[in-house]
Amino acid sequence: MTAPHDTAAGDDSIDVLVVDDDFMVARVHRTFVERVVPFRVIGTAHTGQQSIDAVEELRPDLILLDLYLPDVFGLDLIPRLRSAGHDCDIMVISAAQEAETVRRAVRRGVVDYLLKPFDFEDLLPRLERYAARRRRLLSAVVRGQADVDRVLGGTALSAPGGGLPKGMSVETAAMVERTLREADGTLSATECAALTGISRVSARRYLEYFHGTGSAGVSLRYGVAGRPERRYDWHG
Known part of the structure; x- marks a missing residue:
């Protein structure tokens, strides 16, 4: 220790x-x-x-x-x-x-x-969500149900009002969703990036977002060497 x-x-x-x-x-x-x-x-x-x-x-x-x-x-x-x-x-x-x-x-x-x-990119949004929720809890003044809902709303993956998390666009999310839906089997973040034209880091973030909301599944593919590859498929 x-x-x-x-x-x-x-x-x-x-x-x-x-x-x-x-x-x-x-x-x-x-x-x-x-x-x-x-x-x-x-x-x-x-x-x-x-x-x-x-x-x-x-x-x-x-x-x-x-x-x-x-x-x-x-x-x-x-x-x-x-x-x-x-x-x-x-x-x-x-x-x-x-x-x-x-x-x-x-x-x-x-x-x-x-x-x-x-990767770091997987942990980062989770720490950011936790920090934001913690700030809301520490500064909350509850006068009614709306205030309670506002505080608890921070536990969701999506932003308030049902939108995407900060820094994510509707257009890119739709493109990644379409690519995942049309894939013949599973996709890795690298393969998704190649098909959509966005960076691997961005592809991974959107794929993890869909996984977090339950729209995409994740499986691990183990290669000959190195750590397993995360692969995604659309659940809807």
Whole structure:
């Protein structure tokens, strides 16, 4: 477990604890998080017990939680943290894609669920959504149902009013959707980019958006070497 950071970074920072059994993976996740303002990583942990000790000592706002820890299944840490009085938010970072695991995670109140492997571009919009929702919750003044709806509306992938997230266009989304619908089988982000003429990073973002809304499915294709490729197909 790493030592805490200097707390002089300011009250607006969002303190993050990275939990992963693999030291190298935890280091990569830490690097990703620290590229996003106002997030800062205040510690890392590699087992369930280290995680509990780190939360007690460092009091993070958000935990990036791996599920396959050597001494405990990650989701089983959540009720233990709650019973100890810790109300930090949990974002699951895991290769576990079983439906029951995802359902358990939702029932235990996780704020997001990101499948490994992923790139910085996959984590970035999730951190940005979390930060925006956190700001709304901290500054909310509830005078009626409309105020409650406004605060809770930040949990959706789409923008208020049913639109796309910031930085995404209706025209490009329609083009990616059409390409995915017409594909003979699955498409990777690279293949989608080649067919649409947009960058691979942009294609990946739109494909992940459709996956997040339930319109597209994701499967992993394992090659001879390297990490598995994420492939998408249209569900509608």
